Amino acid sequence: MQRWTVDLSTEAWRQDPKAKEICQTVLGGGLVAVPTETVYGLAADATSGTACAKIFAAKGRPSFNPLISHLPSLDAALHHGVFDERALKLAEAFWPGPLTLVVPKTSASEISDLATAGLSTVALRVPSGPVMRYLAENTGRPLAAPSANRSGKISPTRAQDVIADLGDALDFVIDAGPCEVGIESTIVGLTGEDVQLLRPGGVSREAIEQVLQIPVTSRVAEKQPEAPAAPGMLTSHYAPEAQMTLEALEVLPGEALLSFGPESLPGKEKALSEVNLSPSGDLVEAASNLFQAMRSLDSTGAKLIRVQTIPRFGLGEAINDRLRRAAAPRG
Numbered sequence: 001m002q003r004w005t006v007d008l009s010t011e012a013w014r015q016d017p018k019a020k021e022i023c024q025t026v027l028g029g030g031l032v033a034v035p036t037e038t039v040y041g042l043a044a045d046a047t048s049g050t051a052c053a054k055i056f057a058a059k060g061r062p063s064f065n066p067l068i069s070h071l072p073s074l075d076a077a078l079h080h081g082v083f084d085e086r087a088l089k090l091a092e093a094f095w096p097g098p099l100t101l102v103v104p105k106t107s108a109s110e111i112s113d114l115a116t117a118g119l120s121t122v123a124l125r126v127p128s129g130p131v132m133r134y135l136a137e138n139t140g141r142p143l144a145a146p147s148a149n150r151s152g153k154i155s156p157t158r159a160q161d162v163i164a165d166l167g168d169a170l171d172f173v174i175d176a177g178p179c180e181v182g183i184e185s186t187i188v189g190l191t192g193e194d195v196q197l198l199r200p201g202g203v204s205r206e207a208i209e210q211v212l213q214i215p216v217t218s219r220v221a222e223k224q225p226e227a228p229a230a231p232g233m234l235t236s237h238y239a240p241e242a243q244m245t246l247e248a249l250e251v252l253p254g255e256a257l258l259s260f261g262p263e264s265l266p267g268k269e270k271a272l273s274e275v276n277l278s279p280s281g282d283l284v285e286a287a288s289n290l291f292q293a294m295r296s297l298d299s300t301g302a303k304l305i306r307v308q309t310i311p312r313f314g315l316g317e318a319i320n321d322r323l324r325r326a327a328a329p330r331g
């Protein structure tokens with residue numbers, strides 16, 4: 001594995017010979033860890049079944065769980081997905097950015113059946129992270145990319161997290177520093193009459209409803225157990241080694257505390273370790289710190305991480321979704 005460190009504060013990286021070399025690696029069916037604004041992705045050519053198979057193998061991921069294809073622009077996405085008026089509105093409002101749209105797949109799309117898990121629908125996203133967009137644009141391929149962690153584990157927001165978890169399986173890791181949003185994209189399903197929130201994420205439900213001017217329904221996992229297996233909807237996910245409990249009212253000696261906001265929890269001084277997701281109570285800041293905080297508390301060796309109550313509006317919905325999964329019974 002090679003690590004390529006990129007400084008995004010100037011455009012010079014686009015001229016670096018490494019950028020071309022990595023495009024060649026992708027075209028040759030290789031696996032590359034790529035930063036996006038949400039989390040690091042494990043990227044490969046979505047049109048190649050062999051390349052996508054490598055993603056599933058590296059993650060240890062059940063192959064029925066389909067992948068998101070990343071594209072450089074809405075124009076490029078229109079080749080692969082059928083966009084109705086609602087889809088166009090959302091794409092225009094939030095792309096490039098942390099939103100994934102699940103739409104019917106076009107007959108012209110070359111995205112492999114392995115990437116879509118054989119569904120007639122496809123998950124498409126135009127990220128604002130410039131590196132993923134660059135690779136999609138310069139390879140001319142949609143890039144399939146799940147989060148670059150082993151299946152069921154915490155999503156990586158830094159290159160070193162990727163290397164620790166998956167290093168051996170990769171050709172390249174592109175290091176552009178920590179991800180800005182820090183939590184995965186919101187996934188919206190537009191394949192039926194309802195607009196379905198398949199996974200809360202970096203764009204809030206409220207923001208989507210404001211653009212569409214209609215309420216968005218939540219997908220009830222039990223209704224479709226056979227799954228167009230939405231979004232990390234396998235119950236236990238994002239699991240640290242430690243057990244987690246939510247809505248903490250106190251913390252006991254030897255336990256770890258994941259706190260939020262200015263209010264202090266009884267017992268806090270005796271906790272083994274504490275990370276505050278946002279001392280000022282800002283949900284956007286909290287989302288960007290969430291996965292790193294879970295990793296860091298986990299590394300202190302505490303058997304239990306207690307989590308303070310976090311509001312459920314805005315990005316709080318996605319934060320609470322990830323925390324619920326991390327706290328779920330492990331199978």
Ligand code: TXA
Binds near residue numbers: 066147184187198233
């Ligand atoms: O922010 C993100 O979305 C990151 C970065 C790398 O882009 N990617 C990511 O991918 O979170 P992943 O594979 O961890 O989650 C993608 C989710 C899966 O849970 C899958 O079930 C869902 O998208 N999905 C993909 N295609 C779908 C489809 N056709 N219908 C319903 N759900 C789909």
Ligand code: MG
Binds near residue numbers: 146147155232
């Ligand atoms: Mg994931």
